[in-house]
Structure formats: structure tokens, C-alpha cells
Amino acid sequence: MNFSSKLIEEAVNAFASLPSIGKKTALRLVLHLINQDKEVTGQFAEAIVKMREHIKHCEICHNISDLAVCEICSDARRDRSVVCVVEGIRDVMAIEDTSQFRGLYHVLGGVISPIEGIGPSDLYIDALMQRIQKGEIKEVIMAISPTIEGDTTIFYLSKKLKDMKVKVSTIARGVSFGGELEYADELTLGRSIVARVPYRINE
């Protein structure tokens, strides 16, 4: 792509360095900004710089946060006896969107994968142990992807938690809502049959 202006070229390259944005989309965004008031661009740039400058990781759960302790951890209405262990902050957002969970979170920062150089000490596992040792937590829910590395992480954590007085559970795995059985993959369907649940009639 040829640019008539060095300034535009630099701005396009900056946008294009972001995930899922190609050169053409980047150019469209840049041209859009040129047509806006200067103020708009100023606010836009300021929002990004401010965000990057002040964003923190929560001291307790390692979720992303504006303050030293995040909104979830500092919310007195939440159930402090249940902790949901997740890989990353996007999982926190996904579970929050369900409005089905009123406990606290613990973000590990990934899953154990020695091939990629990630061992247990590279994750916030010790921090989780310390939280549990304080005694307030009664149940740990593992909400980790059902991949081989996810399974390793769940296995590993359960071993570490064995001697602590907490209940360990994992989120259910099975056929998705609105899905049809014949289209479920064999592994999922097989697991769903093995790990079936008693049927309750709500009266």
C-alpha cells in the first residue's frame, strides 16, 4: 500500500498492529479520524493512554482493576465462601455475564503447559493457596477449559488442595443448550451419559 503522507502511514501501521485489524481496515479507521474534530481524536488517544497508565491487576484475585482491589473483591454483597478459578480475565467477564455466580474469582493467568514454558510457578497458584489458607473459602469451583492443559491444571490444583478443608468442584461438561443430540460430538455426548444428573421435578 502506498501512502501520500508519512503521518498517515505511521497511524495505519499502529492500527494494523492490533489483532484482527488488517491494513485496509486500519486505513479506513485513520481516514475516519481525519474527518472528525481534533478533540475527538484527543479524547480517543487520552482514553487509551489513561487506561494503560492506570490499569492494575487486583491484589486479591488478579482480575483487571482500576483500584488495588477490584470491584468484585470489594463488593460486600458477594459470597466470600466460594471462589471460582479461571484461566483469564475474559472468563471472569463471561461468567459475570451469566449473572449466575455471586462468589469471588481467582484468575490464574493461564494454564500449565511446559511446552510453552509455563510451569505452575508462572501462574497465580501460590496466591490461591494463600487465599484458601486464610480459612474463609469453603468451596473452589474450577471453571477451566476442558483441554489437555486445562485438565492438567485442574488435576494439579486438586492435588494441591487435597489436604485443605475446601470442597473442590468443576463446572459441568456436556451437551449445550438448544443443541441437538445427534450433532453433539461423541466425546461430549459420551461424557454427558456417564456423568448424567438426577432429574428433578420442580413443584
Add this chain to the structure above:
Amino acid sequence: MTTKIINQKKSLFLNLEKLILTNFKNYTSERVNFSPTLNAIVGKNGMGKTNLLDAIYYLCMSKSNFSGNDRNVVQKTHDFFRLEGQFKRKEKKEKIVVKVIPGKQKIIERNGTAYSKLADHIGLFPVVIIAPDDTSLVTEGSEARRRFLDNTLSQSDPNYLTQLMRYNKVIRQRNAALKNMAIQHRFNATLIKTYDQQLLEPAALIFEKRKSFLEKIDPIFNEFYQKIAAHQETVQFNYKSKLIENSLEELLEENLEKDRILQRTTAGIHKDDLAFHLDNSPLKQFASQGQIKSFVLALKLAQFDFLKKIKNTSPILLLDDIFDKLDSSRVKQLLDLLLKNDFGQIFITDTHETRVEEIVKDLKIGYKKMEIKDGQCID
């Protein structure tokens, strides 16, 4: 008794009707039509007879039988290859298309829809290839023999392939963990134990499947050998796995110190092997070239028979340079045996122009001869 070898139940037919090759090895652009029964592919050495068989194999197994790297499959000076196979399977037409850009992408489509996992394709179009380099089963290391087991069982049982991939992935993670721990001088026993636990389930399943497969093919294998070799010697194979005597849990524990030093997992089903014997002596040291050839041929035919029974479909049979293994009269006897028993679609390559024809003449079956010259097919 041939009736004992192949069950009489009419199996569902699988055959390749048409093959279209683009930039595949020495084929730039070629279309070939096949007979549903016997296809004789003749031509001089280096003309592309084996490549044609490999194209059929690729459509069924999503990889080449001869080269692990697709860069060696694509025609030189081109950056992609494409294969299209028009099959008939369970009385329905099926179109399989393979599109590969080496190092970039491999797409396999079944009736216009691309697979999200290539593993889902394996086993739908069963295939057995018999080629001169099969003797590597005897002469080479244990990896060749495990590949034989995995090739058969992946085709017969989709869960086998899933579990094998799972097992291999955990082994790679465990080995990486051992290596990282050695570099950092910090051993984490809990993590290694975690991997051990994760290996148990897939290992147990793979072990059971391998064992049961070998038990099932044992009698057929012997019958085939007697027929092909017409010798009086007895042949046998034994499954060699440490899991026969110990549980994997014990083995991993016993070998932990060794694993830590070598920084890799030294025991498990990834070390399984087969021991081949001729009259109770190791085959490799005591058998003649001819006996080794007959042995691997019988083994491959037993594989064919096993897949046929499990799938209730005759796999496509690719016989590459079969005359290298057997003389004309034996090939005749073999074809007689194969064709009389509902053997499905067969492809034979030969350098001799009329040899297959002469053999087939008395058998009264449908047959097509095609000549291959420099990557082109002359009907």
C-alpha cells in the same frame, strides 16, 4: 480353507470411481477413471505408478504413505497440490477433496464441507497399502511396528485415534516439564504425578485395543502365511509391552529417577513393540529375504481382513510392485484368493505390461488396465 479366512457375509462396497490430480508429485493435471474391481497400473520405473497409489492413499488417510513432509508431495515449482476422489460408499456417491499448501494449510472436504478436525476423516474410507518398503516392519526400529498398529486401529476405531493423540500430547508436556525442571534445578513431584494420572486412561485403552487386535489377527495371519509361502515353518508375533506385567502407574513410578536424568518418559505404550518369530527364532536374524517378504505380506493381508470385518466394507487395497515379493504363480494364487472372496477394489502396479492381464484372464472378473507414462495415464 478360504471360507475360514473371509466371512461370507456380503460387505458394503467401497470404491473409487474417478481421481483428479493437480500438482501431485509427477502429475501436473490428470484425470483417471477406475474399475470397481481390479485395476492394473502398468508402466516403466519412475513413471508415477506408485505416486498414483499414494494419491489414493492420501485421499483416505489425509497423508502420504511415503513422505511425512508435504513439501515432497507437491510438484516442484508449484506451491500447492489438489486431489479429488469420487467414491462410491455404501451405495452413495461421495466426493473427497484434498487441498494442501505445504507449511500453510491442509483442507479436506467431504461432499463440499471441510473437516474441522482431520482425524474425523480417518476410517471412513478404509485403505490398506502393500508396498516393497513394508519390510521395514521387520528390519527397522520399533516405531515402524507401532505405526502399523496405529494405522490399523485408527481406521477401525475413531476413539483409538482420539486417545492416542491425547496420550502423545500428555507425553510431550511431561517431557517438556522434565526438561524445564532439570534446567531450573527445581523438581515438582506433584506436576509429574499429575501427568502420570492423565496418562493412565488413554494408555489403558490403547493397550487393550492393541492386544485385542493382535489376538484377533493371529490365526488369519498364519493361514495367509502358509498360503503365500507354501513353507512348513511356523510364524508368530508377540506383543511386547511393559503394560502386560505392570500397571502404567507402577512403571512411571519405577522409572521416575531414570526419566529425570534422561529428561524424557522412558516407559509407557509409546515404547510398545512386536516381536516376530520364524520357527521360534527371531525373524530378522534367521529368515531369508523371501521369508521376510512373505511374512510382512501375510501381516498386511491380516490387517486387511481385520479392517474388512470391523468395517463391514472391503478396504481399498493398493498393491505396489507385488511381483517384487512373489513370483507369478504365487501372485495368481493370491489374486485368486482375494477376488473370489468379495475383496472389493484392488489396484496393482507392475512394470510388466501383460503379466497381470495373463493372470486375470482365467479369473473371469471385471478388470481395467491403464498405462502410466511421465505422470500421464493412457487408457
